[in-house]
Amino acid sequence: MTNAVLTGLVLGGMYALIAMGLTLQYGVARIMNLSYGEFLIGAAFASYWLFTGWALNPLAGLAFVIPVSFGISYLLYRVLLTPLVRRARTRDALEVDSILATFGMMFIVQGIMLTMFGGAYFSYSFLAVPVTVVGEVLALNRLIAFGLAVVVGLALYLTLTRTRIGTSIRAVAVDPIAAQLVAIDVTRTSALAFALGGALVASAGVLISMFLTFSATSGVVFTMKALIVVVMGGVGNLLGCLVAGLALGLSEALVATFIDPGLTLAVNFALFLGVLLVKPAGIFGRAQR
Amino acid sequence: MSRTQMTTGAICLAAVVALAFVPMIVDAYHLALAISLLQFTVLATAWGMFSGPTRYVSLATTAFFGVGAYTVAVLGEQLPWSLVLLIAAVIGAVMAVIVGLSTLRLSGVHFVIFTFGLAELVRQIVVWYEVNKTRVLGRYVFVDITQNDIYWQLLALAVIVFGAGWLIARSRFGFALRIIGEDETVARHCGINVTIAKVALFTITATFMTLVGAVMAPRFTYIEPSIAFNATISFEVVIMALLGGAHRLWGPALGAIPLTLLFDFLSARFPSTSTLIMGVVFLLIVYALPSGVVGLWERLKTWRPTASKMRGAQA
Numbered sequence: 001m002t003n004a005v006l007t008g009l010v011l012g013g014m015y016a017l018i019a020m021g022l023t024l025q026y027g028v029a030r031i032m033n034l035s036y037g038e039f040l041i042g043a044a045f046a047s048y049w050l051f052t053g054w055a056l057n058p059l060a061g062l063a064f065v066i067p068v069s070f071g072i073s074y075l076l077y078r079v080l081l082t083p084l085v086r087r088a089r090t091r092d093a094l095e096v097d098s099i100l101a102t103f104g105m106m107f108i109v110q111g112i113m114l115t116m117f118g119g120a121y122f123s124y125s126f127l128a129v130p131v132t133v134v135g136e137v138l139a140l141n142r143l144i145a146f147g148l149a150v151v152v153g154l155a156l157y158l159t160l161t162r163t164r165i166g167t168s169i170r171a172v173a174v175d176p177i178a179a180q181l182v183a184i185d186v187t188r189t190s191a192l193a194f195a196l197g198g199a200l201v202a203s204a205g206v207l208i209s210m211f212l213t214f215s216a217t218s219g220v221v222f223t224m225k226a227l228i229v230v231v232m233g234g235v236g237n238l239l240g241c242l243v244a245g246l247a248l249g250l251s252e253a254l255v256a257t258f259i260d261p262g263l264t265l266a267v268n269f270a271l272f273l274g275v276l277l278v279k280p281a282g283i284f285g286r287a288q289r
Numbered sequence: 290m291s292r293t294q295m296t297t298g299a300i301c302l303a304a305v306v307a308l309a310f311v312p313m314i315v316d317a318y319h320l321a322l323a324i325s326l327l328q329f330t331v332l333a334t335a336w337g338m339f340s341g342p343t344r345y346v347s348l349a350t351t352a353f354f355g356v357g358a359y360t361v362a363v364l365g366e367q368l369p370w371s372l373v374l375l376i377a378a379v380i381g382a383v384m385a386v387i388v389g390l391s392t393l394r395l396s397g398v399h400f401v402i403f404t405f406g407l408a409e410l411v412r413q414i415v416v417w418y419e420v421n422k423t424r425v426l427g428r429y430v431f432v433d434i435t436q437n438d439i440y441w442q443l444l445a446l447a448v449i450v451f452g453a454g455w456l457i458a459r460s461r462f463g464f465a466l467r468i469i470g471e472d473e474t475v476a477r478h479c480g481i482n483v484t485i486a487k488v489a490l491f492t493i494t495a496t497f498m499t500l501v502g503a504v505m506a507p508r509f510t511y512i513e514p515s516i517a518f519n520a521t522i523s524f525e526v527v528i529m530a531l532l533g534g535a536h537r538l539w540g541p542a543l544g545a546i547p548l549t550l551l552f553d554f555l556s557a558r559f560p561s562t563s564t565l566i567m568g569v570v571f572l573l574i575v576y577a578l579p580s581g582v583v584g585l586w587e588r589l590k591t592w593r594p595t596a597s598k599m600r601g602a603q604a
Binding site for chain 1: 346391398417421520531563567575
């Protein structure tokens with residue numbers, strides 16, 4: 001039981017971290033990114049490549065992966081997605097366009113990874129040493145990943161609530177048109193939020209690659225879980241991400257331990273529908289936007 | 290009925306009759322190609338029938354396709370063929386009603402997320418059931434259905450889909466759907482029950498997709514969840530319907546034909562990079578042809594007269 005809860009908490013922390021990036025991309029930049037999980041897997045592959053090819057510690061690899069993914073995401077938004085934002089007349093139109101564009105992007109990124117690495121599963125062994133926490137044995141790499149997820153999440157929260165740029169990001173999330181009235185450059189702020197989301201998902205990808213096996217096609221599942229967490233917690237809400245992510249991780253671990261590991265997705269969807277039937281805007285969502 | 294409508298009807302009838310004779314003329318390879326063409330025409334048209342007027346992007350085509358195929362794999366040997374098809378259609382419809390009722394009352398995003406995961410969810414449940422209860426994973430489809438039968442059944446399905454689409458577009462139901470697509474709030478104020486209309490349309494089109502899966506199942510011979518619930522089908526159907534233009538009934542078919550041929554060529558010539566190329570084609574369509582070939586054609590048609598008028602005004 002304790003083991004299931006601990007595994008669930010670690011998993012939930014990862015889900016929360018993954019979802020925080022998506023909530024920035026969807027809540028602020030208004031891009032519903034269906035290729036999100038592909039970027040996670042891309043970072044996992046980068047970390048794998050750095051570790052096996054250059055013997056670079058994944059934690060040190062973060063220093064390389066995060067800026068690169070930030071830059072890629074920024075360019076992606078500026079080059080590919082800004083035309084869609086300009087073209088869209090309403091928010092719904094942008095939603096449909098961004099869904100379609102990122103759906104195509106998902107296959108492109110997946111195709112690149114398939115061409116480079118093939119369809120096999122990859123993993124590497126880093127800090128796979130057992131440690132004992134409250135009487136239960138856990139792998140050290142999971143604990144470190146969880147600890148770093150907490151640090152990154154906290155840093156993001158403080159940036160968003162305590163700094164000027166964070167405040168303008170939150171202003172765009174609330175109302176992109178009114179934000180212009182107080183001299184916020186909405187396009188630039190959106191691009192920044194999108195890139196920040198890309199950097200977050202890349203760091204999550206590196207952390208996850210330390211303890212999970214992954215393949216070129218396993219990004220879809222992460223996209224789905226991130227979307228579920230974001231919508232369940234309320235779009236654009238970091239605290240919602242945390243609560244919903246932990247709920248998802250815990251329920252998954254409990255079901256996998258006590259019922260059947262093959263039913264985790266069913267639990268995700270059941271939880272998702274259950275929350276939405278009671279609160280359609282999510283746990284911390286505002287009723288009408 | 291006006292004269293042009295009668296001519297159109299006559300041409301369509303002649304085309305269907307001509308298509309019905311195709312299996313007698315062509316060889317096995319071209320028959321297989323014709324089957325793929327019809328399969329994607331029906332799938333893309335059904336997709337466009339729902340997503341065109343309502344503007345909800347459904348990514349769940351393969352979930353319904355797979356349910357149809359799997360129903361045949363499980364029941365195909367025990368029951369007569371027509372009964373199997375009927376059961377497949379009922380299962381597909383029930384699933385669509387459940388999905389529709391739980392997500393279509395909410396905003397479009399919930400629907401997209403749910404359909405995005407639906408195929409994976411159904412696949413996981415099927416695997417779980419097969420592993421734990423029946424203890425078989427992967428089934429052989431031994432039914433007495435030839436390639437010619439598959440072709441004719443798909444052709445019949447195509448006729449029914451187009452007939453249904455035509456009837457819906459002319460009915461009060463179709464009018465209500467167009468209003469919903471333009472503005473859902475207005476539709477509600479007109480007294481349209483938005484949820485029932487959307488769920489009904491989703492169910493009708495999903496039933497067609499399930500039937501395509503059921504009809505195509507004998508062609509696989511061997512079915513396992515990862516074959517039946519192949520995500521590429523959802524992707525291909527969306528891109529075909531978009532290329533053609535989902536807001537017209539015959540638009541998706543225009544996209545299905547060239548892209549089926551293209552994908553067939555790609556998977557034969559560049560098997561390792563086909564996913565990448567398909568993704569690029571998809572992006573090109575989204576950026577360059579947002580309303581499809583049909584939309585482009587309609588823009589050109591309306592653009593020409595104004596251009597000549599301008600010239601007239603200058604002179």
